[in-house]
Amino acid sequence: MKKCGQALQPSKIMPIENKCAKIHNKIISLQKVMKKIEKKSVCNVAWRGLLNSAVKGMNEALRDLEKRLEHIELELKEFMVFAFVFLLSGALFLNGCASLKERGKQVWGSSIEHLEKERSQGRAQDFALGIDECFLKVEELIADTDAQVYLKDRDKRYMAVMNFKGYVDTTQVGIFFTGSGPARTKIEVASMSPRLVDDVSEMIFEGLKAYKSE
Known part of the structure; x- marks a missing residue:
């Protein structure tokens, strides 16, 4: 698993989102082309097969990018939870130290x-x-x-x-x-x-x- 800290880099999330959007737009464009071909009753099996393969490949690429994006977002959430717990623990620890320090002074006779x-x-x-x-x-x-x-x-x-x-x-x-x-x-x-x-x-x-x- 990648380090949680890496998930915070915006340069990893934004390019994947952009790629997803571009592939999605290309799929829509190809689907429109295929509908135009069907309306014109063009029966070029090879051409239609090529378009179907392209759409299939783009759909697979889109799913792969979406999975990667979900994985990075999950790492980001895990990191945020970890950071929150770490900061909260640090605050409680420092507050506890101050209290223990004062109690220690009382025990050793240096607090009034x-x-x-x-x-x-x-x-x-x-x-x-x-x-x-x-x-x-x-x-x-x-x-x-x-x-x-x-x-x-x-x-x-x-x-x-x-x-x-x-x-x-x-x-x-x-x-x-x-x-x-x-x-x-x-x-x-x-x-x-x-x-x-x-x-x-x-x-x-x-x-x-x-x-x-x-």
């Missing part, structure tokens, strides 16, 4: 997407501190506990902490910092564990109560 989703259910408090100063003071408060900051980003204004005493080692909490002025920062505490949110936010908010913004 699951913590960001919990921000709306967390606790928040405003403090009269700049973001950098607030970030540093929270780090100091965490350092006084047995917990571990396993991920942080000052530019993106968050830190992720785990290994709190009284909790499973891998139970995580996210601490997010949002600036609302040169000396005003909102701290948000979020976790998939509501109890941990309460404990950590109480520890941080109590440690920074001197800077609590009214």
Whole structure:
């Protein structure tokens, strides 16, 4: 079987279609000639036999070309189906890779997407501190506990902490910092564990109560 890619070449389909049309027109012309001969009662057996042979040969050539055309069109359809399936599979694969990559980050502790989703259910408090100063003071408060900051980003204004005493080692909490002025920062505490949110936010908010913004 020919390669599917070859079926896409218009130069293969158009010449066959043109040949089919030309042969069909010649057959019609010969049939008209034969009718004229019959009307004039011309009884030249050899001449009539020659015309019949020509018509028969052209009919066979036409059928052969039509079969070739059908074969090429079938290859074209097969190629289009293959291309569609290939592109669809590629799109699904890339989308799956993005999802797996994010899940992999969560497993290896380099993603906070699951913590960001919990921000709306967390606790928040405003403090009269700049973001950098607030970030540093929270780090100091965490350092006084047995917990571990396993991920942080000052530019993106968050830190992720785990290994709190009284909790499973891998139970995580996210601490997010949002600036609302040169000396005003909102701290948000979020976790998939509501109890941990309460404990950590109480520890941080109590440690920074001197800077609590009214």
